[in-house]
Amino acid sequence: xxxxxxxxxxxxxxxxxxxxxxxxxxxxxxxxxxxxxxxxxxxxxxxxxxxxxxxxxxxxxxxxxxxxxxxxxxxxxxxxxxxxxxxxxxxxxxxxxxxxxxxxxxxxxxxxxxxxxxxxxxxxxxxxxxxxxxxxxxxxxxxxxxxxxxxxxxxxxxxxxxxxxxxxxxxxxxxxxxxxxxxxxxxxxxxxxxxxxxxxxxxxxxxxxxxxxxxxxxxxxxxxxxxxxxxxxxxxxxxxxxxxxxxxxxxxxxxxxxxxxxxxxxxxxxxxxxxxxxxxxxxxxxxxxxxxxxxxxxxxxxxxxxxxxxxxxxxxxxxxxxxxxxxxxxxxxxxxxxxxxxxxxxxxxxxxxxxxxxxxxxxxxxxxxxxxxxxxxxxxxxxxxxxxxxxxxxxxxxxx
Numbered sequence: 001x002x003x004x005x006x007x008x009x010x011x012x013x014x015x016x017x018x019x020x021x022x023x024x025x026x027x028x029x030x031x032x033x034x035x036x037x038x039x040x041x042x043x044x045x046x047x048x049x050x051x052x053x054x055x056x057x058x059x060x061x062x063x064x065x066x067x068x069x070x071x072x073x074x075x076x077x078x079x080x081x082x083x084x085x086x087x088x089x090x091x092x093x094x095x096x097x098x099x100x101x102x103x104x105x106x107x108x109x110x111x112x113x114x115x116x117x118x119x120x121x122x123x124x125x126x127x128x129x130x131x132x133x134x135x136x137x138x139x140x141x142x143x144x145x146x147x148x149x150x151x152x153x154x155x156x157x158x159x160x161x162x163x164x165x166x167x168x169x170x171x172x173x174x175x176x177x178x179x180x181x182x183x184x185x186x187x188x189x190x191x192x193x194x195x196x197x198x199x200x201x202x203x204x205x206x207x208x209x210x211x212x213x214x215x216x217x218x219x220x221x222x223x224x225x226x227x228x229x230x231x232x233x234x235x236x237x238x239x240x241x242x243x244x245x246x247x248x249x250x251x252x253x254x255x256x257x258x259x260x261x262x263x264x265x266x267x268x269x270x271x272x273x274x275x276x277x278x279x280x281x282x283x284x285x286x287x288x289x290x291x292x293x294x295x296x297x298x299x300x301x302x303x304x305x306x307x308x309x310x311x312x313x314x315x316x317x318x319x320x321x322x323x324x325x326x327x328x329x330x331x332x333x334x335x336x337x338x339x340x341x342x343x344x345x346x347x348x349x350x351x352x353x354x355x356x357x358x359x360x361x362x363x364x365x366x367x368x369x370x371x372x373x374x375x376x377x378x379x380x381x382x383x384x385x386x387x388x389x390x391x392x393x394x395x396x397x398x399x400x
Contacts, residue, residue: 036078039332041322042102043083044122045112045136049090050211050237053264054114054311058136059085061308061315061349062111064300068293068316069323076326090114092121103129108332109325111153111318114311116140116184123150132325132337134318137311140188145359145396149334151341152362153321154314155283157185157234158393161192163281163366163386164232164259165200172201177228177256179219179247181235182208189234202230214239216246223252233260241270253277262369264310268378275371275378282367284313284350288382289365294349313349317362320348321355352388359396363388 043062046055066074066081074081086102088095095118099110103125110126111134113119119138126133127147135143135152144156178193180186190206198204207222223231231252235243240263247253253274262280271278282288286298286308297308297316321341326332328340342357353364368384 037331038080038082039076039109039322039326040105040107041081041083041109041111042099042105042107043085043112044088044095044098044102044110044118045085046090046114046118047085047087049088050239051090051114051137053238053266054137054236055112057264057309057311058112058114058315058318060301060306061297061312061317062319063315064297064312065316065319066323067300068296069320076323077330079326079331081322081326085112088113088115088118090118092118096121096125099125103131108132108334109322109337110134111322112136113138116143116188119143119150120146120184123147126150130334132332132334134321136318137314138185140184141192141393141396142184142188144361144393145398148338148360148398151321151355151360153318154311154362155364155366156361156393157188157192158196159364159366159391160189160234160261160281160283161196161232162391162393163368164193164279165196166368166384166386166390167259167279167281168197168230168257170201171197171230174202174229175226176202176204176230176232177223177226178204178206179223179231179233179235180206180208181237182210185236186234189232193232197230197232209243214242216243217250220246220250220252223247224250224255228256231256231258233258235260236263240267244270244272244274248272248274262310262371262380265307268371268380271371271378278371280369280371280380282369282380284308284310285367285369285380285382286312286349287380288367288369288385289349289351291347291349291351293347294351297349308349317348317353320346351385354388356395359398361393361396363392366391 086098116138119135123146126149133150194204259279262282325337325340329336345354351365366386369380371378
């Protein structure tokens, strides 16, 4: 189902990325499943907890992606890929315990962190124990370049901010405020906005909200009092509904321009009458990409009466990466799997993607969208696709 990559695309990617990258077809050769030693994959993800919705999407996408990458066999080059799913509940301490247990069982391939806090605690264990880790939706920039054993299947915060930048004009002398949760994801957004938009001349401030907060009025009042020219909202999880309602009640939308990332489909209704006033950057909406891989994902979920959500492609791509790594390594030799992934260019549901060898950043398209009324709710309408070379984060050298 992968489309071939044209010569023009290869040239563009090679020029932009300084020659890094080799184009792959993303599907493994078919041999009889079980004819070679099996590869054990340990998933540590948020089945429960505040980010359980994202975890469910990651798992759903992974299962479809593994079927795609292995032609429905669940095996690569005769190596059966056995996956065990472990619930970290978004708790870094629990995730660390589960990862240690999996490593103790001899597992050499780990994946799944949904929470950035979890990913940043688990990544050092991957390096210390020489196992491959493919992080999932965790977006903190610090995951990129953390060590050569850690990769990511999703986007990082810097790519969100570069997409936000595409909405605005000259920021010199303008006031930009970041409204975010006070943990790794929110802090990474503040840092990225300071770097990207602050680098364009904006005066950047922040309002960081504790994860335990359930009354957002004091924080919304800080926004109205500061009177920023642009408010960048970075939020994830189950408290989003109350947060948006509070911003609306305090008149934030009538006082400033608001840009935010479009969250999972279940949150669309929370925007209500202010939806049309917000500029949405998007990691993924299924209506935007035009390629055979995305069609495969959409069709697979359509058979189940569903459509892909925000983090389905992260799971799908994780499956593609694991299948490719196992195929090239002919098993689970970690050094060979790392070499297989570094510089690998392929087509995922979002479009053409590339694993940058220098720091394992996942270069990928991003999208501008708007929400439009559809019956009693909303649907995303793609406005613009930013190609992977339009949203390239700076290289983060591996830590010694």
